[in-house]
Amino acid sequence: MLTDDRKEALQEIANIGMGQAGASIAQVLGEFVQLSIPRILIVPPAEVPTTLARTVEESTVSAVRQAFYSDMRGEALVIFGQHRCNDLADLIGYEADLDHAAEVELLLDLSNILVGACLGGIAEQLNLAIGFSAPSLMADAIPLSRLLQDNPVPWTAALLVEVDFSLEKRSFACNLVILMPEAEIERLMRAVDLFLESL
Amino acid sequence: MSELSPPPRLLDFVVDRLEVGIFAVDAEMKVVLWNHFMAMHSGHEPGRVIGRNLFECFPELPRVWLEKKIRNVFLLKNYAFTSWEQRPYLFHFQHNRPVTGGVDAIQQSCTFLPVKGAGDSVEHVCVSLYDFTDTAIFHGQLSHAIADLQREKAEQRRLIEKLEEAQNQLLQSEKLASIGQLAAGVAHEINNPVGFVNSNFGALERYVLDLFRVIDALDGPDGLAGAQAIRQQIDYAFLKEDIVALFKESKDGLDRVKRIVQDLRDFSRVDSVQAWQKANLQTCLDTTLNVATNEIKHRADVVKAYGQIPEVDCLPSQLNQVFLNLMVNAAQAMNQRGTLTLATGCEGDGVWVSISDTGSGIAPENLNRIFDPFFTTKPVGKGTGLGLSVSYNIIAKHNGRIEP
Numbered sequence: 001m002l003t004d005d006r007k008e009a010l011q012e013i014a015n016i017g018m019g020q021a022g023a024s025i026a027q028v029l030g031e032f033v034q035l036s037i038p039r040i041l042i043v044p045p046a047e048v049p050t051t052l053a054r055t056v057e058e059s060t061v062s063a064v065r066q067a068f069y070s071d072m073r074g075e076a077l078v079i080f081g082q083h084r085c086n087d088l089a090d091l092i093g094y095e096a097d098l099d100h101a102a103e104v105e106l107l108l109d110l111s112n113i114l115v116g117a118c119l120g121g122i123a124e125q126l127n128l129a130i131g132f133s134a135p136s137l138m139a140d141a142i143p144l145s146r147l148l149q150d151n152p153v154p155w156t157a158a159l160l161v162e163v164d165f166s167l168e169k170r171s172f173a174c175n176l177v178i179l180m181p182e183a184e185i186e187r188l189m190r191a192v193d194l195f196l197e198s199l
Numbered sequence: 200m201s202e203l204s205p206p207p208r209l210l211d212f213v214v215d216r217l218e219v220g221i222f223a224v225d226a227e228m229k230v231v232l233w234n235h236f237m238a239m240h241s242g243h244e245p246g247r248v249i250g251r252n253l254f255e256c257f258p259e260l261p262r263v264w265l266e267k268k269i270r271n272v273f274l275l276k277n278y279a280f281t282s283w284e285q286r287p288y289l290f291h292f293q294h295n296r297p298v299t300g301g302v303d304a305i306q307q308s309c310t311f312l313p314v315k316g317a318g319d320s321v322e323h324v325c326v327s328l329y330d331f332t333d334t335a336i337f338h339g340q341l342s343h344a345i346a347d348l349q350r351e352k353a354e355q356r357r358l359i360e361k362l363e364e365a366q367n368q369l370l371q372s373e374k375l376a377s378i379g380q381l382a383a384g385v386a387h388e389i390n391n392p393v394g395f396v397n398s399n400f401g402a403l404e405r406y407v408l409d410l411f412r413v414i415d416a417l418d419g420p421d422g423l424a425g426a427q428a429i430r431q432q433i434d435y436a437f438l439k440e441d442i443v444a445l446f447k448e449s450k451d452g453l454d455r456v457k458r459i460v461q462d463l464r465d466f467s468r469v470d471s472v473q474a475w476q477k478a479n480l481q482t483c484l485d486t487t488l489n490v491a492t493n494e495i496k497h498r499a500d501v502v503k504a505y506g507q508i509p510e511v512d513c514l515p516s517q518l519n520q521v522f523l524n525l526m527v528n529a530a531q532a533m534n535q536r537g538t539l540t541l542a543t544g545c546e547g548d549g550v551w552v553s554i555s556d557t558g559s560g561i562a563p564e565n566l567n568r569i570f571d572p573f574f575t576t577k578p579v580g581k582g583t584g585l586g587l588s589v590s591y592n593i594i595a596k597h598n599g600r601i602e603p
Contacts, residue, residue, distance in 0.1 A: 093267030105285035116277030
């Protein structure tokens with residue numbers, strides 16, 4: 001399914017999409033954003049937790065999930081470490097003291113920005129329509145090992161697109177993971193093929 | 200306008216009258232759309248709001264945060280959301296269940312939608328505001344119910360722990376009771392050999408003194424003849440025979456004491472903590488039978504019908520306790536001398552042990568109560584009524600069944 005050609009193209013598309021996303025997020029936050037090169041792989045759902053464990057450095061995590069739909073369909077997870085994104089509160093218009101609800105809202109807000117920018121970037125490259133549901137809290141400070149145990153992925157294959165975010169001047173980092181079921185991966189691959197033909 | 204588009208007036212009507220709050224602002228935060236829902240709930244007619252800055256019309260809004268949020272939608276050209284769960288409301292609207300609701304405002308979830316104009320730039324941000332009050336109230340009730348359930352669960356867990364503790368104590372006291380019951384019998388079993396060994400020693404002492412007399416006479420005035428006379432006198436032939444017999448008998452007696460002490464030890468496993476181990480149930484039966492022999496030997500002959508059985512994972516001291524209960528019950532059930540049959544065998548991948556007597560049997564009306572704690576047909580002071588109940592639990596712990 002993920003031939004070298006397709007993978008290379010998807011990698012390139014993701015790179016460009018993320019680059020645009022980085023630029024817009026930097027505008028929103030007013031700070032320089034560091035993005036890793038997206039890692040793209042297709043794994044059986046059973047291997048998703050171990051794959052995540054390899055890249056997520058924190059052992060206690062909070063996570064937000066956001067569904068996307070239309071020409072691309074799946075779920076995006078944004079995984080935060082122990083300090084979540086509290087250090088960014090003032091950049092998104094919050095007062096200094098955050099209560100629990102504000103902390104979670106900030107988490108949802110920032111996740112929405114990251115997911116929208118990154119997936120929007122990819123969809124735009126591929127000329128695909130995409131919509132987003134409201135994000136929801138999936139895990140509130142739980143051990144990483146329990147993250148997908150409590151929320152199993154019910155598909156036969158999952159496309160993982162992993163990106164690490166961090167800000168230069170703030171203590172903040174998170175991982176963005178895009179999960180898509182098998183049929184949707186095939187649909188995305190056809191779009192990638194069309195994109196390649198149009199070059 | 201294509202023929203497939205809905206009539207503009209219909210569209211306007213729907214946007215205005217939908218039971219959802221809809222408003223839009225431009226990049227200067229000026230209100231450009233304010234539908235009926237917003238007007239009804241805010242008390243601000245469109246005429247008083249449209250064309251004016253949103254935050255001037257509603258100074259109570261959290262301006263810094265909300266303005267940043269709307270600006271981000273312009274900038275990122277992407278949706279944004281708020282949820283009633285984290286932020287119960289954007290606008291303080293009186294809700295429609297003021298009496299029974301228990302919340303002070305309409306609970307709102309909002310979607311911020313970028314509206315693009317010609318080209319790719321966002322010209323307006325349209326906010327739709329959904330009433331989640333009923334969901335929130337229901338959610339609150341549900342949370343309460345869940346909290347109650349969790350409290351109850353914790354309470355139950357505590358009770359179960361207490362119950363387990365009580366059960367363990369019961370197990371322990373039943374064990375002590377059966378050991379106490381045994382003590383008298385065991386004392387007798389030990390006392391008997393100790394008694395005859397003791398009296399044998401009395402005889403042996405006399406014999407040794409006699410032998411000394413014979414040996415000492417050799418050095419006496421009569422020499423060999425004197426010694427021979429004394430040897431005649433003490434009936435040396437009998438003495439020689441009897442000494443050997445006395446030693447053998449005493450040795451047997453001491454062996455019996457040793458075995459009883461060993462069995463008692465095996466039975467109660469005083470020297471090891473309770474641990475699951477491989478054990479042969481026949482050895483357990485034999486050990487228990489030896490310990491209980493005084494309870495049984497006057498009432499019954501024992502017949503063993505052991506089959507070939509493999510070792511099983513078990514807590515031997517606890518199984519011994521079960522076997523003791525059953526054997527003593529069996530012996531006590533026989534008013535006339537009878538037969539106690541111990542049998543073992545395999546069935547499927549399990550092993551079975553049967554302990555049967557030729558006594559009176561269990562009355563049919565008692566059959567379904569025999570495993571109840573404190574149920575006993577023995578006279579007051581004779582039985583605790585815990586033996587079979589404890590046995591039942593021990594066997595259950597071994598994934599087994601115990602049946603009358």
